[in-house]
Amino acid sequence: MSKIGFIGLGIMGCPMAQHLQAGGHQLFVLKHRSALPQELLDGGAVTCTSAKEVAQKADIIIAIVPDTPQVEQVLFGADGVAAGVSSGKLFIDMSSISPIETKAFAARMNALGCEYLDAPVSGGEVGAKAATLTIMVGGPQTAFDRAKPLFQLMGKNITLVGESNGAGQTCKVANQIIVALNIEAVGEALLFASKAGVDPARVREALMGGFANSKILEVHGERMIKRTFDPGFRIGLHQKDLNIALSGARALGISLPNTANAQELFNACQGHGLGDQDHSAMVRALEIMANHEIK
Numbered sequence: 029m030s031k032i033g034f035i036g037l038g039i040m041g042c043p044m045a046q047h048l049q050a051g052g053h054q055l056f057v058l059k060h061r062s063a064l065p066q067e068l069l070d071g072g073a074v075t076c077t078s079a080k081e082v083a084q085k086a087d088i089i090i091a092i093v094p095d096t097p098q099v100e101q102v103l104f105g106a107d108g109v110a111a112g113v114s115s116g117k118l119f120i121d122m123s124s125i126s127p128i129e130t131k132a133f134a135a136r137m138n139a140l141g142c143e144y145l146d147a148p149v150s151g152g153e154v155g156a157k158a159a160t161l162t163i164m165v166g167g168p169q170t171a172f173d174r175a176k177p178l179f180q181l182m183g184k185n186i187t188l189v190g191e192s193n194g195a196g197q198t199c200k201v202a203n204q205i206i207v208a209l210n211i212e213a214v215g216e217a218l219l220f221a222s223k224a225g226v227d228p229a230r231v232r233e234a235l236m237g238g239f240a241n242s243k244i245l246e247v248h249g250e251r252m253i254k255r256t257f258d259p260g261f262r263i264g265l266h267q268k269d270l271n272i273a274l275s276g277a278r279a280l281g282i283s284l285p286n287t288a289n290a291q292e293l294f295n296a297c298q299g300h301g302l303g304d305q306d307h308s309a310m311v312r313a314l315e316i317m318a319n320h321e322i323k
Contacts, residue, residue, distance in 0.1 A: 029053055032178070033086030035079060035102055035109075036093040036123070037065060039259070040149070043156040044092065044122070044182045049073065051181040056085045079105070083112030088175065089119045092149075095268055096125040103133055115141030118171055120178075122163075124148045124265075126272050127194035127201065128279070134167070134193035143171040146193055148200035149183065150207075152260040154247075160184045164203070166195030201276060204269040208290040208307070210244040215311035218252055222322045229253050248308035252322055257302075257309040264303040267294040 033056045034045045042065050049055050055073040057064060064075060076082045079102050083089050089109055091102050099121055103109050109119060119142055121130070127146075134144035145167035155161040161183035165172055172188045179186045189195040217240075221231040232249045235241060251257060270291040277284045296313035297303065305312075315321050 031086045033082035033089035035091040039153050040156045041092045047159045047181045056082050078107035079109045080107040080112035083109040092122040096129050113142040118143045120145045122147050124200050127197040130197045131194045146196040150203050164196045164199035166193050201273045211310050212290050214249050215314050223320050251308040252311045257305040259306045263297050263307050266307040
């Protein structure tokens with residue numbers, strides 16, 4: 029049994045923490061403005077009043093929060109993790125944030141004797157609940173080996189992408205590029221079929237048996253047809269990830285034209301008040317421009 033600190037009990041974090049608890053580990057969780065999940069408290073999770081206290085009581089600290097500034101606050105804010113760690117502890121950031129900032133955060137934590145892994149995830153709320161997340165890890169092999177049993181309680185496809193911090197976050201940016209462009213492609217295809225007077229549900233069914241099949245067509249294509257846009261992964265978060273991709277591309281001196289186009293569609297969704305809907309609702313931007321809803 030490990031003593032694990034867990035910071036960020038949201039849509040993704042709560043089921044991930046539950047899997048760790050079910051695996052027999054002691055959890056130390058950060059008190060929040062809203063009520064903490066009762067099932068975690070009933071399972072023996074200990075409530076802490078600060079990230080510093082979480083770090084003091086746990087041997088391994090995991091965080092999954094929305095963006096780079098929140099990770100920085102968790103680590104280095106007043107009473108943050110950095111104030112509570114001691115030599116030999118391990119911090120695992122499972123958020124999706126800037127690879128460049130990740131390297132800087134890791135260096136500051138390493139200077140305190142704390143190992144650091146960046147381990148962003150893919151799979152959304154469904155994957156978090158089913159413990160089938162894809163986990164992309166950057167950091168030393170020794171730290172990865174130490175954390176792998178915990179990762180195996182939360183995910184299935186677990187890869188040490190590189191032994192340098194930031195490698196996991198770079199992989200996650202690549203993942204978000206592919207997912208966004210696939211959502212756009214599926215949305216355009218189903219909108220085209222619907223506007224042409226062909227049943228998009230049957231088109232999707234036919235395409236799932238061919239080379240165009242994908243997880244996006246299977247899951248998000250169904251969402252588009254059934255109009256079920258309750259968030260598994262919010263547009264606002266995917267928009268944030270593509271901002272990281274595009275700023276990284278500028279720093280590398282490369283062009284990502286299709287990523288930029290997908291981001292414009294997310295921007296249009298935000299402009300129409302759809303930022304809290306699932307990222308499959310990107311299709312709404314296409315529908316608005318076409319003045320036609322998939323049906």
